[in-house]
Amino acid sequence: DAGVTQSPTHLIKTRGQQVTLRCSPKSGHDTVSWYQQALGQGPQFIFQYYEEEERQRGNFPDRFSGHQFPNYSSELNVNALLLGDSALYLCASSLDEYEQYFGPGTRLTVT
Amino acid sequence: KQEVTQIPAALSVPEGENLVLNCSFTDSAIYNLQWFRQDPGKGLTSLLLIQSSQREQTSGRLNASLDKSSGRSTLYIAASQPGDSATYLCAVRHGNYGQNFVFGPGTRLSVLP
Numbered sequence: 001d002a003g004v005t006q007s008p009t010h011l012i013k014t015r016g017q018q019v020t021l022r023c024s025p026k027s028g029h030d031t032v033s034w035y036q037q038a039l040g041q042g043p044q045f046i047f048q049y050y051e052e053e054e055r056q057r058g059n060f061p062d063r064f065s066g067h068q069f070p071n072y073s074s075e076l077n078v079n080a081l082l083l084g085d086s087a088l089y090l091c092a093s094s095l096d097e098y099e100q101y102f103g104p105g106t107r108l109t110v111t
Numbered sequence: 112k113q114e115v116t117q118i119p120a121a122l123s124v125p126e127g128e129n130l131v132l133n134c135s136f137t138d139s140a141i142y143n144l145q146w147f148r149q150d151p152g153k154g155l156t157s158l159l160l161i162q163s164s165q166r167e168q169t170s171g172r173l174n175a176s177l178d179k180s181s182g183r184s185t186l187y188i189a190a191s192q193p194g195d196s197a198t199y200l201c202a203v204r205h206g207n208y209g210q211n212f213v214f215g216p217g218t219r220l221s222v223l224p
Contacts, residue, residue, distance in 0.1 A: 004154075033211055042115070042200055042214030043155075056211055090154060092212075099145070100212065102155035 002027075004093050004103035012109045013081050021076040021106045025093030031055075032074040033100065034066060035090040043090055049074050050096070078108075086110045113138045115203060115215035123221040124191055132186040132218045134201035139179045141205040146175050146186050149198045149217070158199075159186070191222045 005024045013019050025032050031050045035043035045058035049068035068074045072093075078085055086109050092100040114137045124130055134144070143162045147155040159168045159175040161184070167176040174187040184201055198219045202212035 006154075035212075035214075040216075042202075042216045043212070045211040045213070048211055058211065088152070092155075099157065099160050101157065102147070104154040105152075107152065 004091060004101050006089075006091050006103040006106050008106060009104070010107045010109075012111060014111055015081055015083060017081050018077065018079045019081060019108060021078075021089050021091075021108070023074045023076070023091030023093075023103060025072050025074070025091075026101050029093035029095050029101070030072050031094045031096055032068060032072065033092045033094070034074070034076045035092065036060070036085075037088040037090055037105070039087070046076070081110045083110050113203065113205070113213045115201060115213050117199075117201060117215035117218050119218060120216070121219040121221075123223060125223050126191060126193060128191050128222075129187070129189050130191055130220075132188070132199050132201075132220070134184040134186070134215055136182045136184075136203050136213075138205065139182050141179065141203045144175075144177055144184050144201060144203050145212070146173075146184075147200045147202065149200060151198075155200065163205075188220075191220075193222050193224045195222050196220055 007022045033048040034046040037043040047057040052068045063079045065077045088105045090105045091103045094100040118133045145160045146158040161177045172189040198217040200217045202214045
């Protein structure tokens with residue numbers, strides 16, 4: 001079992017551009033959550049997907065959107081990138097409300 | 112709104128010491144609490160998960176306790192080793208805020224050889 005995987009590992013974008021990050025959950029997991037972690041801070045919840053629908057959303061603007069596919073993998077899209085969007089983006093998977101397992105993250109740098 | 116704090120923010124100890132990391136949360140109606148380890152620039156590794164009905168969990172040299180009524184959890188690390196150097200994060204989940212985690216800012220631990 002490969003666990004939770006994320007791609008790409010690192011990404012550099014320019015302000016105003018759009019980015020898509022990808023996550024494959026741990027085998028058997030049906031729920032995917034996304035978090036943003038700024039340098040030196042704890043992760044902050046962006047949103048959670050279950051059965052291909054956004055089940056819950058944190059305090060993030062509509063520029064942040066997502067999708068879950070029938071195979072439970074998920075994408076995080078960020079439009080109109082700002083310098084402040086530079087962070088480590090973490091994906092976590094779980095079987096509904098059980099223990100969450102985190103991926104290695106995608107480091108996004110916006111210049 | 113749930114808020115999670117961790118004390119101390121940073122800690123440096125010599126190898127072999129026993130140490131305690133503290134986590135506090137403002138809303139005691141939690142579903143569970145989880146401690147994670149994070150190495151620099153990396154993802155999170157789950158250490159211990161404590162359900163709301165439990166008082167403590169143990170794994171090897173790690174022991175985590177939970178006191179819901181006071182909104183506190185502690186992570187005890189016995190006989191610390193240089194390999195324990197990392198940032199330790201606690202996170203709480205509860206039904207009032209759905210299934211997502213609310214994280215603390217972390218404690219950055221350095222264990223000196």
